[in-house]
Amino acid sequence: MSKIAFVSQPRDPVTATESQHGSVTTVLWELATRISRRHETMVFAPRTAGQAVEESYGSRLGICRVPAWRSLHKALDLGTGILGWRSPYFSSGAYFREYGLAVAKALERYQPDIVHLQNHSHFLPLIRSAVPRAQLIMQVHDELHSLLPAEPVRARLRDIAAVVTPSEFVTRRLEARMSYMTGRIHTVGNGVDSAAFRPGRRDGEAEHGALRILYVGRVSPEKGVHKLAEACRLLLCSNERFELEIAGPVGLLPLSQVRLLANDPHVAALGRFYGNGLWGALESQLLRARSGYRRSIEALLPGGSQVRVRFLGQLSRDALVGVYHRADVLVVPSLCEEPFGLPIAEGMACGLPCVGSKAGGIPELIEHEATGLLVERGDAAGLANALQRLARDPALRDRFGRRGRERAERLFDWSVPAARLETLYERVLG
Numbered sequence: 001m002s003k004i005a006f007v008s009q010p011r012d013p014v015t016a017t018e019s020q021h022g023s024v025t026t027v028l029w030e031l032a033t034r035i036s037r038r039h040e041t042m043v044f045a046p047r048t049a050g051q052a053v054e055e056s057y058g059s060r061l062g063i064c065r066v067p068a069w070r071s072l073h074k075a076l077d078l079g080t081g082i083l084g085w086r087s088p089y090f091s092s093g094a095y096f097r098e099y100g101l102a103v104a105k106a107l108e109r110y111q112p113d114i115v116h117l118q119n120h121s122h123f124l125p126l127i128r129s130a131v132p133r134a135q136l137i138m139q140v141h142d143e144l145h146s147l148l149p150a151e152p153v154r155a156r157l158r159d160i161a162a163v164v165t166p167s168e169f170v171t172r173r174l175e176a177r178m179s180y181m182t183g184r185i186h187t188v189g190n191g192v193d194s195a196a197f198r199p200g201r202r203d204g205e206a207e208h209g210a211l212r213i214l215y216v217g218r219v220s221p222e223k224g225v226h227k228l229a230e231a232c233r234l235l236l237c238s239n240e241r242f243e244l245e246i247a248g249p250v251g252l253l254p255l256s257q258v259r260l261l262a263n264d265p266h267v268a269a270l271g272r273f274y275g276n277g278l279w280g281a282l283e284s285q286l287l288r289a290r291s292g293y294r295r296s297i298e299a300l301l302p303g304g305s306q307v308r309v310r311f312l313g314q315l316s317r318d319a320l321v322g323v324y325h326r327a328d329v330l331v332v333p334s335l336c337e338e339p340f341g342l343p344i345a346e347g348m349a350c351g352l353p354c355v356g357s358k359a360g361g362i363p364e365l366i367e368h369e370a371t372g373l374l375v376e377r378g379d380a381a382g383l384a385n386a387l388q389r390l391a392r393d394p395a396l397r398d399r400f401g402r403r404g405r406e407r408a409e410r411l412f413d414w415s416v417p418a419a420r421l422e423t424l425y426e427r428v429l430g
Contacts (some may be wrong), residue, residue: 002429005134006032006043006110007103007127009119010068010096014045016057018196023342024141027166027190028067028118032050034418036061037240039425042110044103046070055406064110066102081255082285088256091148093122104130114161114425121145121156128159135428139188141338143170146177154180161428164188164421166340167361173337188421190346191414196317199351199405200325209242209390210308214352216320218342219311221273221293222261224333224357229300230380231333231387236302240388245322246297250290254389256363266335266359266377293305324350328397329390332356335377341365348372349408353400355386367376371404 008014009268012025020026027284035041046068047053055063070252073089073096080089100123107115110131116129117138124136138160145153157163157178165171173188176402178185213232219225225246235242258274261267273293276287294311301309315323324330328346332338337360344365347354354372356362366372372400373389390397 002039002113002425003037003110003299004032004039004041004425005107005115006041006115007107007123008043009113010099011070011074012045012048013051013361014043014063014065015051016063018056018193019392021314026342027139027141027400030191030193030414031418031421033057033423034414035422036350038422042112044097044106054138059070060356064106066099066106068099077254077256078285081257084259085106085256087149088260089429090254090256091122091152095120095122097172100126103127107131107134113429119145121153121353123192124156124160135430137162137164137424139164140170141166142172143173143337144257144260147263148175151367153178156180160184162186163423164424167364169337169361169364170339179253186420186424189412189417190340190342190345191412191417192342192408192414194409197321197324197346197349197408199401200321204422210243211387212325212326212328213244213387214330214347215245215332216247216323216330216346217332219246219248219293219297220253221270222253222258222267222334222336224378225379226297226300226362227335227378227383228294228331228333229297229309233300233392234301234381234384235387238388239383240391242308242391244309244386245312245323245327246310247315247320249314250311251296252285252293255285262334263395264337269378291413321350322347323372324352327352329387330354331383331387332362332373333383334359334362338362345408345412348404348412351401351405353390353397354404355390359416367403367407371400371407 047065104126330352355378368374373386
């Protein structure tokens with residue numbers, strides 16, 4: 001039995017419950033709980049008001065919480081992004097340094113065999129100094145590290161044992177842009193709790209047999225929710241009845257991240273949502289950060305149709321399962337290169353046919369014409385056609401849903417990436 005330390009992102013609180021908020025925290029918690037079945041495991045996370053410094057979950061999993069000045073660093077990241085700093089603040093050594101120092105001090109007391117860090121490579125030197133004999137593994141949840149200034153990242157990753165990724169797409173991107181990491185980048189994957197997310201009894205009936213469309217995720221321009229609204233407008237023009245539910249927090253990506261991704265033309269084209277010049281950036285990021293994009297979505301739908309659209313906000317896991325159960329189809333219309341797509345795995349596990357963009361890791365989840373349908377990024381007409389086809393063919397929806405459930409159980413249950421991760425741990429400790 002080894003001692004494993006998972007280090008959370010400094011902006012992500014962790015609760016000792018099955019329901020976490022945010023995809024990165026969900027991934028960390030699901031993997032940590034399964035690793036703790038065979039290894040002593042400790043999660044190091046930021047402390048927020050009302051949370052205990054230490055907490056346990058089962059016999060081998062604990063949480064150690066340390067200070068993190070979340071409001072300060074969030075404001076600095078937002079402000080430097082608006083001002084257009086060349087290098088993103090979130091990748092600098094100053095970003096949550098007090099958190100990194102506190103985690104390093106706690107790790108020095110814990111003395112783990114492996115430190116499994118989430119995303120932030122600038123903490124690696126602090127951790128290496130605190131636990132020089134531990135093996136260091138960093139889990140990245142997107143391709144951003146390959147887009148940061150090369151030399152600082154290379155220096156931080158010099159003696160790391162491995163980088164793990166959520167998909168083959170992210171692995172290929174990192175290998176192409178970080179050739180010095182060849183042989184140390186491993187696809188572990190993400191997953192779904194197939195016992196909690198499973199097909200269930202339909203929660204009520206749609207009005208007049210309307211197609212019940214569901215979107216789950218952050219409601220932000222790069223996720224393409226406005227393209228889904230355009231597709232729904234086309235459905236209305238075809239007299240197709242539908243209901244649309246949008247589950248997730250509304251907001252914009254920080255400009256520091258948008259600029260990194262702007263080499264992708266689909267993301268670069270989203271500039272209108274982020275304003276022009278300094279005042280436009282201030283207005284979009286501060287004054288209309290939550291309301292502006294929602295209004296853009298609503299404006300795409302003809303007058304009177306908004307009654308068919310419901311914004312549900314961020315939901316607990318149990319509430320989210322209920323939302324999946326009353327849907328007919330899940331849509332993930334991403335314009336960015338999606339690193340994985342947790343909602344797709346959840347929707348498939350709940351027996352839903354899925355419609356998604358041919359973007360990033362999404363085609364690794366949705367098997368076209370077997371568990372769902374894939375459309376080109378930004379193609380609202382193609383999206384509308386896919387939805388219309390599913391609306392008019394309930395048997396096809398059922399077939400895609402059954403096969404999706406089978407695929408989710410076989411390939412995406414959390415036991416699968418957890419087993420890959422444990423094998424990697426054994427290899428680096430060997």
